[in-house]
Amino acid sequence: MNSNSSASNVSSDVRFVSVEKKFGAATALHSLDLDIERGTLFALLGPSGCGKTTTLRLIAGFEQPTKGHVYIRGKDVTGVPPYRRSFGMVFQNFALFPHLSVAENVAFGLQMRGVGKDEIGKKVAAVLDLVALGKFAERYPRQLSGGQQQRVALARAVVFEPDVLLLDEPLSALDKMLREQMQVEIRQLQRRLGMTTVFVTHDQEEALTMSDRVAVMNHGRIQQAGAPKEIYDRPRTEFVATFLGASNILQGQVRGRDGDDAVVDLAGNLVPVPGIAAADGLVRFALRPEKITLNPESNVRASVKDVIYRGAQTFLYLDMNGMALNAVLQNAGAEPVAVDAGASVGLSWDKASMIALEEPA
Ligand SMILES: Nc1ncnc2c1ncn2[C@@H]1O[C@H](COP(=O)(O)OP(=O)(O)O)[C@@H](O)[C@H]1O
Numbered sequence: 162m163n164s165n166s167s168a169s170n171v172s173s174d175v176r177f178v179s180v181e182k183k184f185g186a187a188t189a190l191h192s193l194d195l196d197i198e199r200g201t202l203f204a205l206l207g208p209s210g211c212g213k214t215t216t217l218r219l220i221a222g223f224e225q226p227t228k229g230h231v232y233i234r235g236k237d238v239t240g241v242p243p244y245r246r247s248f249g250m251v252f253q254n255f256a257l258f259p260h261l262s263v264a265e266n267v268a269f270g271l272q273m274r275g276v277g278k279d280e281i282g283k284k285v286a287a288v289l290d291l292v293a294l295g296k297f298a299e300r301y302p303r304q305l306s307g308g309q310q311q312r313v314a315l316a317r318a319v320v321f322e323p324d325v326l327l328l329d330e331p332l333s334a335l336d337k338m339l340r341e342q343m344q345v346e347i348r349q350l351q352r353r354l355g356m357t358t359v360f361v362t363h364d365q366e367e368a369l370t371m372s373d374r375v376a377v378m379n380h381g382r383i384q385q386a387g388a389p390k391e392i393y394d395r396p397r398t399e400f401v402a403t404f405l406g407a408s409n410i411l412q413g414q415v416r417g418r419d420g421d422d423a424v425v426d427l428a429g430n431l432v433p434v435p436g437i438a439a440a441d442g443l444v445r446f447a448l449r450p451e452k453i454t455l456n457p458e459s460n461v462r463a464s465v466k467d468v469i470y471r472g473a474q475t476f477l478y479l480d481m482n483g484m485a486l487n488a489v490l491q492n493a494g495a496e497p498v499a500v501d502a503g504a505s506v507g508l509s510w511d512k513a514s515m516i517a518l519e520e521p522a
């Protein structure tokens with residue numbers, strides 16, 4: 162039994178407690194807390210250099226924390242080297258052994274672990290079926306497409322049933338169509354195996370498509386973690402609101418109260434905003450472009466600066482008394498939305514779509 166009570170959560174497969182990682186004087190991670198439940202697909206999402214790979218390497222044991230503790234399956238593994246941890250890993254450049262067949266590539270890790278020949282045969286066949294490559298067992302990597310090679314890399318990472326599967330931007334070398342297909346395939350594979358998976362990406366759509374939970378990182382900190390829908394619908398900071406999807410970040414002056422709502426002066430329009438306790442002062446909030454609709458009856462007016470037709474949607478660039486605002490309208494009707502640059506339009510939105518923002522930590 163581990164005496165540290167913070168590790169006693171048995172349903173948590175990966176846990177960081179106040180993990181700090183410095184490289185020389187530079188701090189890559191600031192006191193990171195992380196809790197990844199067993200069986201979930203957890204995405205680490207953030208811009209280049211925010212500390213995603215470092216987090217993954219700390220789980221694998223390729224890096225050790227400067228401070229704090231890493232737990233896997235409730236066991237403190239801080240200081241434990243990679244070969245004593247149980248993880249499978251796929252990188253962006255998932256180098257397969259070119260001189261080994263698909264089956265041999267997948268068998269390699271099992272041979273290293275001293276698994277018997279018969280069992281290796283069975284496991285390799287089973288996992289290749291799982292990734293729909295049963296018929297390709299005798300081929301060599303150069304005889305496979307990029308997507309097939311990627312599936313071999315996945316098969317190789319999961320064949321020995323590791324505690325955790327670590328994926329570091331595994332799809333970023335693939336073209337868009339293949340990447341979207343592989344996102345769904347990895348998701349399905351992960352569901353079937355029920356394997357705790359930590360997935361690193363800088364692509365917000367990929368994170369939304371694939372994961373059960375997302376942690377949005379910036380400058381070595383997790384700004385917000387939660388279900389994709391929660392992060393998208395209730396971002397707490399400007400960074401999260403703009404990194405995950407597009408947002409209008411608006412600032413207004415609180416003029417008073419209307420029941421539970423603050424009444425905010427937004428570029429000369431008085432609008433109700435829920436979730437703000439203050440009766441005065443400046444407030445900042447996010448409003449997603451797709452939450453804005455055109456309403457000729459509305460007193461909230463804006464002039465149309467630009468109209469961009471994008472097929473399924475039409476993007477409007479608006480000016481509301483000097484405040485820039487973007488709207489995205491769905492082209493749900495038989496004809497696309499008819500608005501011209503220079504027009505004056507009325508705008509509406511559900512007040513619950515206005516999300517008050519905190520300043521980042
Ligand atoms: N081995 C290292 N030595 C020095 N600095 C490093 C090392 N690895 C990462 N860093 C720094 O730590 C920060 C986070 O890097 P990384 O985890 O690779 O970010 P990401 O994967 O999100 O792009 C960056 O500023 C990077 O330059």
Ligand SMILES: [Mg+2]
Nearest residue numbers: 210213214215
């Ligand atoms: Mg990285």
